[in-house]
Every structure is written in C-alpha cells, then in structure tokens.
Amino acid sequence: xxxxxxxxxxxxxxxxxxxxxxxxxxxxxxxxxxxxxxxxxxxxxxxxxxxxxxxxxxxxxxxxxxxxxxxxxxxxxxxxxxxxxxxxxxxxxxxxxxxxxxxxxxxxxxxxxxxxxxxxxxxxxxxxxxxxxxxxxxxxxxxxxxxxxxxxxxxxxxxxxxxxxxxxxxxxxxxxxxxxxxxxxxxxxxxxxxxxxxxxxxxxxxxxxxxxxxxxxxxxxxxxxxxxxxxxxxxxxxxxxxxxxxxxxxxxxxxxxxxxxxxxxxxxxxxxxxxxxxxxxxxxxxxxxxxxxxxxxxxxxxxxxxxxxxxxxxxxxxxxxxxxxxxxxxxxxxxxxxxxxxxxxxxxxxxxxxxxxxxxxxxxxxxxxxxxxxxxxxxxxxxxxxxxxxxxxxxxxxxxxxxxxxxxxxxxxxxxxxxxxxxxxxxxxxxxxxxxxxxxxxxxxxxxxxxxxxxxxxxxxxxxxxxxxxxxxxxxxxxxxxxxxxxxxxxxxxxxxxxxxxxxxxxxxxxxxxxxxxxxxxxxxxxxxxxxxxxxxxxx
Amino acid sequence: xxxxxxxxxxxxxxxxxxxxxxxxxxxxxxxxxxxxxxxxxxxxxxxxxxxxxxxxxxxxxxxxxxxxxxxxxxxxxxxxxxxxxxxxxxxxxxxxxxxxxxxxxxxxxxxxxxxxxxxxxxxxxxxxxxxxxxxxxxxxxxxxxxxxxxxxxxxxxxxxxxxxxxxxxxxxxxxxxxxxxxxxxxxxxxxxxxxxxxxxxxxxxxxxxxxxxxxxxxxxxxxxxxxxxxxxxxxxxxxxxxxxxxxxxxxxxxxxxxxxxxxxxxxxxxxxxxxxxxxxxxx
Numbered sequence: 029x030x031x032x033x034x035x036x037x038x039x040x041x042x043x044x045x046x047x048x049x050x051x052x053x054x055x056x057x058x059x060x061x062x063x064x065x066x067x068x069x070x071x072x073x074x075x076x077x078x079x080x081x082x083x084x085x086x087x088x089x090x091x092x093x094x095x096x097x098x099x100x101x102x103x104x105x106x107x108x109x110x111x112x113x114x115x116x117x118x119x120x121x122x123x124x125x126x127x128x129x130x131x132x133x134x135x136x137x138x139x140x141x142x143x144x145x146x147x148x149x150x151x152x153x154x155x156x157x158x159x160x161x162x163x164x165x166x167x168x169x170x171x172x173x174x175x176x177x178x179x180x181x182x183x184x185x186x187x188x189x190x191x192x193x194x195x196x197x198x199x200x201x202x203x204x205x206x207x208x209x210x211x212x213x214x215x216x217x218x219x220x221x222x223x224x225x226x227x228x229x230x231x232x233x234x235x236x237x238x239x240x241x242x243x244x245x246x247x248x249x250x251x252x253x254x255x256x257x258x259x260x261x262x263x264x265x266x267x268x269x270x271x272x273x274x275x276x277x278x279x280x281x282x283x284x285x286x287x288x289x290x291x292x293x294x295x296x297x298x299x300x301x302x303x304x305x306x307x308x309x310x311x312x313x314x315x316x317x318x319x320x321x322x323x324x325x326x327x328x329x330x331x332x333x334x335x336x337x338x339x340x341x342x343x344x345x346x347x348x349x350x351x352x353x354x355x356x357x358x359x360x361x362x363x364x365x366x367x368x369x370x371x372x373x374x375x376x377x378x379x380x381x382x383x384x385x386x387x388x389x390x391x392x393x394x395x396x397x398x399x400x401x402x403x404x405x406x407x408x409x410x411x412x413x414x415x416x417x418x419x420x421x422x423x424x425x426x427x428x429x430x431x432x433x434x435x436x437x438x439x440x441x442x443x444x445x446x447x448x449x450x451x452x453x454x455x456x457x458x459x460x461x462x463x464x465x466x467x468x469x470x471x472x473x474x475x476x477x478x479x480x481x482x483x484x485x486x487x488x489x490x491x492x493x494x495x496x497x498x499x500x501x502x503x504x505x506x507x508x509x510x511x512x513x514x515x516x517x518x519x520x521x522x523x524x525x526x527x528x529x530x531x532x533x534x535x536x537x538x539x540x541x542x543x544x545x546x547x548x549x550x551x552x553x554x555x556x557x558x559x560x561x562x563x564x565x566x567x568x
Numbered sequence: 569x570x571x572x573x574x575x576x577x578x579x580x581x582x583x584x585x586x587x588x589x590x591x592x593x594x595x596x597x598x599x600x601x602x603x604x605x606x607x608x609x610x611x612x613x614x615x616x617x618x619x620x621x622x623x624x625x626x627x628x629x630x631x632x633x634x635x636x637x638x639x640x641x642x643x644x645x646x647x648x649x650x651x652x653x654x655x656x657x658x659x660x661x662x663x664x665x666x667x668x669x670x671x672x673x674x675x676x677x678x679x680x681x682x683x684x685x686x687x688x689x690x691x692x693x694x695x696x697x698x699x700x701x702x703x704x705x706x707x708x709x710x711x712x713x714x715x716x717x718x719x720x721x722x723x724x725x726x727x728x729x730x731x732x733x734x735x736x737x738x739x740x741x742x743x744x745x746x747x748x749x750x751x752x753x754x755x756x757x758x759x760x761x762x763x764x765x766x767x768x769x770x771x772x773x774x775x776x777x778x779x780x781x782x783x784x785x786x787x788x789x790x791x792x793x794x795x796x797x798x799x800x801x802x803x804x805x806x807x808x809x810x811x812x813x814x815x816x817x818x819x820x821x822x823x824x825x826x827x828x829x830x831x832x833x834x835x836x837x838x839x840x841x842x843x844x845x846x847x848x849x850x851x
Contacts, residue, residue: 220593
C-alpha cells in the first residue's frame with residue numbers, strides 16, 4: 029500500500045505478511061495503482077499524519093458497511109482512466125469521439141461516486157461535480173448508453189446529415205437503375221454491389237453501358253457496375269454533402285475540445301482523487317473485514333499489542349479448520365521469547381512486525397488494542413524461504429551472520445529487529461554467547477528487538493525482559509495405536525498448546541516437548557524412545 | 569436465439585471477407601441487426617503482405633462493428649458503444665454502431681479467448697455476429713451455437729482437384745462429431761502425427777478416440793482417414809459447419825466456377841455458394 033521496499037526488504041516483507049497485505053489492499057483502478065506508487069510508509073516524525081490517516085479510514089468505516097464500501101469500489105473499478113486524454117488536450121491536442129465517450133463515462137462515474145459517497149467518504153475525497161461539462165457531453169448520450177455526435181450539439185450538423193442522406197438516396201437510385209439494367213442482361217449475379225462473375229455460356233457479348241469487365245477467365249468474366257453520367261453527378265453531390273458532414277462534425281469536436289481544455293487541469297486532479305478514493309476504500313474494506321482498531325501512535329519506538337492477529341496465518345489456519353489464538357505482548361526495548369517448538373514464538377515475532385507495518389502504512393491494526401512507535405526499518409532475521417543464500421557459498425549460519433551484519437548497518441535506534449532463533453545452527457555454547465552479546469549490543473544501540481531462542485538463561489544474562497509461551501496444557505497422547513495423519517497431529521498439537529505469552533518467572537530454557545512432538549509428527553517410536561532415555565541419563 | 573457465424577478460409581484470396589460481408593448484408597436485408605468483426609486485419613485497401621488490392625467493406629447504417637480504434641472512420645461519426653480491454657497490434661478494440669453507411673476497416677483481437685469474449689459482447693448489440701475468422705482461432709467457438717462457413721477457392725491449390733482435396737480435408741476435420749462413446753480413449757491436447765501413430769498401434773481402438781475439439785486434430789488428412797478407418801473419432805466440443813463458399817478466381821489462375829462449386833459440394837456434402845455468381849450448388 030505504501031511501498032514495501034522503504035520499510036522492509038523482500039525477506040522481511042514475506043515474513044511479516046507485507047506481501048499478503050499488499051495483495052489485500054491492491055488498488056483496482058489505474059489511478060489507484062499510480063497513487064500507490066507515490067505513497068511511502070509513515071516514518072518517525074510523521075506520527076500526526078499517520079494518526080489522521082488512520083482516523084480517516086476508521087471514520088469512513090463507521091459510516092459505511094462492508095457491502096457499501098465494496099459497492100463504491102465497484103464504481104471506481106468501472107471508471108475509465110482519462111489522464112492520457114486530458115494531458116493530450118491540455119497540450120493542444122484534439123478529442124476523438126472515443127475520448128469524448130470515455131470522458132462522459134468518467135464524469136458519470138464521478139457523479140455516481142459523489143452521490144453514493146456523500147455522508148460516507150471524507151469530504152476531501154468527494155468528487156467535484158463538473159455539472160456544466162457533464163451536461164454538455166451528455167448531449168451525445170444514446171439510448172444504448174453509447175456516445176454519438178448527435179443533433180443536440182449543432183443544428184448545422186443535423187442539416188448537413190439530412191442533405192447527405194438525401195444525396196445518398198439519390199445516388200442509390202442511380203445505382204439501382206444501373207443494377208437493374210445489368211441484371212436484365214447479365215442475370216442475378218448482378219444483384220449485389222461489388223464484383224460479380226458471369227459465365228461466358230450465359231453472356232458472351234460486349235458489356236452493356238454502366239458495366240465494365242475487371243477480369244477475364246476462360247469460362248467466365250468478372251464485372252462491376254460503372255457510373256454513367258447521371259450516376260456520376262449524383263455521386264459528386266454525395267461526396268460534396270459528405271464533406272459538409274465531416275466539416276460539421278469537426279466543428280463540434282473542436283468545440284467540445286475547447287470546453288474540456290478549459291477544465292483539463294481540474295479533471296486531471298479529479299482523476300488523481302479517484303486513485304486516492306481507491307486506496308482509501310481498500311483500507312476501509314480491510315478495517316471493516318478485519319474489525320481493525322486505531323493504534324495509539326506514540327513518539328518513542330515501542331510495540332504494544334493486545335490480542336493482535338497475524339492475518340495471513342489466521343487465514344491459513346482457517347482453511348484447515350483451525351483457530352488462530354490472538355497474541356498480546358509489550359515490547360519497549362528488547363525482549364526474549366522462549367517456549368516449546370510449535371508454540372507460536374515465530375508467529376509472535378511476525379505478528380509484532382505485522383502490527384508495526386499496518387500502523388506505519390496508516391492502517392488500523394487487527395487487534396483489540398495497540399500502541400506503536402514508528403521505526404525506519406523492520407528487519408526479519410530468521411527462517412523464510414527467501415532468506416537462504418542462493419549462491420550456495422554460505423552455510424545457514426553464514427547466511428544468518430551476513431544478514432545480521434546488514435541489519436545492524438545504519439543508524440542505530442530506529443529499527444524493529446525480529447530475530448528468530450539466531451545462531452541455532454552453531455555450537456550451543458557459542459550460539460548462546462552470540463545471542464546474549466547481540467541483545468546487549470541492541471540494548472546499547474536502542475533498537476527495538478524481539479528475539480526467540482531455545483538457549484537457556486539468555487534474557488537474564490543480557491538483562492532484558494523474558495516472555496515465555498505458556499506451552500502445553502496437557503501431555504500429548506502416548507503412542508501405541510495408529511500414528512495420526514499430519515492434519516490430525518497438528519490439530520492435537522493445537523488443542524494441547526496454550527500459545528499465550530506471559531512474563532517468564534525465571535530464566536529457563538524452553539523445551540520439554542520436542543521429543544513428544546517429534547513422535548506425534550511421525551518419527552519412529554523406537555528412535556524417540558532412545559532420545560528420551562538419552563535425555564534422562566544426561567539429566568542424571 | 570442470438571447466434572454467430574464464423575467465416576474461415578483455407579488461405580488468402582478465397583473470398584472470406586466478401587463472404588462475411590455478403591452474410592452481413594443479407595442478414596441486414598432480412599431485418600436482422602448484424603455485428604461484424606475480424607480475427608486480425610480486414611478491409612484495408614491493399615493486402616499488407618501481398619500488396620494486392622483487397623475488397624472494400626461498405627457497411628450499411630445500423631451495423632455494429634468491433635475493430636481497432638485507429639481503423640474507425642472519423643467521418644461519418646460512429647456511435648461509440650464500448651472501448652474494450654482487448655488489444656491488437658493497431659491498438660485497443662472498440663465496439664461502435666454505424667449511424668450512416670460507410671467504408672470500414674476491421675482489426676479484431678487475434679486470440680481465440682479474446683474473440684470469444686468480443687463475440688459475446690457483440691451479442692448485446694446485435695442479433696447476429698459475423699466474424700471473419702481464421703481456422704486456428706476457432707477453438708474458442710467450439711461447443712457453442714456458432715455456425716461456421718468455410719471459404720475456399722482457386723488461390724489455395726494449382727488444380728481444381730487440389731482445391732477440392734484440401735477443402736475436403738478441412739471440412740472433414742472440422743466436422744468431427746460430438747457425443748463420444750463411453751470408454752473412448754481420451755487424447756489430451758493436440759492429436760499430433762506421433763500420437764496418432766501410437767494410437768494406430770493399439771489393440772483396443774474399437775473403444776474409439778475422443779479429442780477436445782476438432783482443432784485438436786493436428787494431423788495430415790491421410791493419417792486422420794487411417795485413424796477413422798479403424799476407430800470412431802469424436803470430440804467433446806464439436807463445431808457446426810453449415811456451408812461453404814467458393815471463389816473461382818485466384819491470383820495466379822482461375823478455375824471453372826460451376827465445376828468448382830459442384831465438386832466441392834459433392835466432396836464435402838455441404839451446400840456451396842458462389843458469392844460472385846450469386847449461385848448455389850448442392851451435393
């Protein structure tokens with residue numbers, strides 16, 4: 029909506045749902061797409077503007093149902109894009125009939141938008157009625173809904189057309205006379221206008237007056253009618269009247285062009301406004317469909333979210349008949365998130381990113397409540413399809429380090445870093461040391477950071493808050509019977525897991541469910557039993 | 569029911585455009601509102617490829633045409649009905665109604681899907697849609713209620729017999745019947761010579777063969793006949809070939825018009841019209 033690249037890179041955009049959001053908010057008009065190109069996310073220092081933008085969206089959402097928003101968008105979708113025509117006219121070019129038809133449709137659409145948007149759209153987005161010009165162009169409207177340079181534009185045009193009609197009828201009489209004479213001699217082939225073939229067996233003589241041969245073949249000849257003097261005189265008059273019609277039509281076009289040229293700039297501004305309406309209605313539809321609320325926008329960088337929903341994940345879960353558990357957390361500096369595998373740690377990070385993104389795009393957020401301070405960049409460091417090193421020269425750890433170095437490059441204190449299980453692929457001791465050091469460094473820099481890890485004691489060592497996923501409410505059923513299918517296993521995990529985040533009472537390593545999860549997800553019973561024995565002996 | 573007629577030709581200069589135009593004029597005389605469009609370019613003064621003169625398309629008032637916007641006459645002005653999203657090499661396609669008789673150039677979309685969509689839209693404005701078509705763009709019309717007229721003529725082969733054989737092969741292909749028998753061997757995509765050879769090697773050909781539409785048969789006539797001699801060949805979306813037209817005069821040579829019409833009628837079983845002689849031949 030406000031440009032992915034300025035706030036997130038491609039990897040982060042994918043991780044925090046920016047691409048999903050872009051698709052949902054995709055403009056439906058050319059003007060909307062152009063307006064979108066010009067938009068940028070709100071940056072630190074633009075909090076007031078962002079508050080106003082979000083309030084604007086929610087005000088329309090208050091006055092408008094989702095169906096009404098969709099109906100208004102349908103009007104926007106049907107509007108032609110007149111900018112090119114208007115620019116041409118403003119530069120001194122003339123209008124074609126197709127252009128006039130397009131402008132009339134555009135003005136019709138503006139009129140409908142104004143009528144249906146009154147009391148719903150913000151005043152600044154209500155289209156200006158170009159009543160005079162609209163009425164003027166509407167003189168060419170036909171019952172079919174089409175446009176024709178018709179009589180109401182110019183009495184001289186009506187007269188010229190009547191004269192042309194009379195001249196054409198006279199010429200057609202002459203042609204009918206010639207055709208009748210030819211038909212009498214050459215037969216039915218001569219009945220039609222254009223070329224006609226006559227077998228030599230039917231007629232082998234010289235062509236009669238008013239008919240000429242245009243092709244000779246062994247068994248036939250091809251003829252066409254040729255105008256004699258009276259027909260030629262009628263044709264000459266017809267051509268003259270056709271010229272008069274063309275001149276009258278050009279006069280009308282020139283007159284309309286002048287009318288449009290005077291208002292071309294205002295019309296161009298209106299075409300731009302249509303783009304703004306498109307984007308606004310997309311945001312309103314989003315707010316209504318997702319029951320989104322206004323976040324409190326604050327000056328200092330922080331993310332507070334109450335029952336926030338990561339919409340792309342919520343959709344995917346719904347497709348599989350599963351429920352999404354909203355996430356609440358408060359990030360005011362740096363924090364560590366721990367919890368069992370599949371306990372929603374990464375989803376918590378992504379949700380924070382999604383909420384931040386919505387707010388900086390000037391959108392209400394899908395949460396019960398939220399407080400957001402703006403950052404310059406949102407950076408995701410963790411597992412996504414796009415994060416892998418495509419050159420193949422770097423290991424997983426190497427790729428992570430390169431990405432981290434890039435993320436830390438630049439002005440400190442203006443980023444939201446979402447770091448998912450950093451250094452998980454190196455030795456546990458060194459990995460833990462790196463995570464602790466990273467947190468300490470981020471604290472000194474003043475960057476917002478949410479870090480998930482399975483290493484023990486990280487939050488305590490780094491001196492940052494520790495949030496933990498509540499975790500398993502009950503043990504998974506002990507294997508013995510048939511192994512559940514993947515969908516079923518995921519449902520069991522979903523039922524048993526409490527995804528809420530709470531402040532951790534003590535710094536402890538998360539886990540305890542990994543082996544049970546592995547069994548549930550299909551790993552061999554013998555193998556998982558061995559793992560449990562190994563775990564017990566290590567604890568002893 | 570509103571219908572459409574596609575005029576397809578075996579090549580250039582077989583009277584395709586003259587046939588489409590004659591159909592449109594005849595329908596107009598019968599009080600039927602007509603829309604006309606073309607796959608690719610038609611109605612230009614000279615053929616873009618051969619530079620030979622082309623027939624002028626003078627359409628009567630009341631006709632609806634779909635053509636590239638640059639080909640629209642500036643005068644007499646036309647009634648603009650729709651500017652479509654379909655693009656041609658000459659720009660977007662507009663649908664207009666002629667309010668006075670005028671000479672038109674036709675340039676419609678070149679893809680089957682776009683043509684199908686355009687024909688459906690033209691049916692909103694006219695009782696009969698005539699398209700000056702191309703055989704390979706016909707797939708989109710398969711399965712509908714469109715009629716097909718095949719135009720052939722002296723221009724497509726050096727001898728009368730050659731013209732008749734090529735015409736017959738096309739008609740044979742286009743008239744593959746629908747209603748495939750239960751259990752017929754389904755051919756996905758085009759039935760190419762290599763697939764046909766594989767099929768001929770099968771021992772269960774009595775089950776019959778079914779293709780998607782007649783244009784899926786990308787086979788030489790001899791191979792198709794060989795296949796049909798061993799199995800019923802049917803399609804899921806048949807075409808409806810209703811007539812043929814002949815043009816005895818080619819660029820390089822002429823053939824006897826009566827002999828041509830009679831031979832084509834006999835070989836194809838179709839009613840054959842000689843548009844130039846205003847004559848008809850039946851098998």
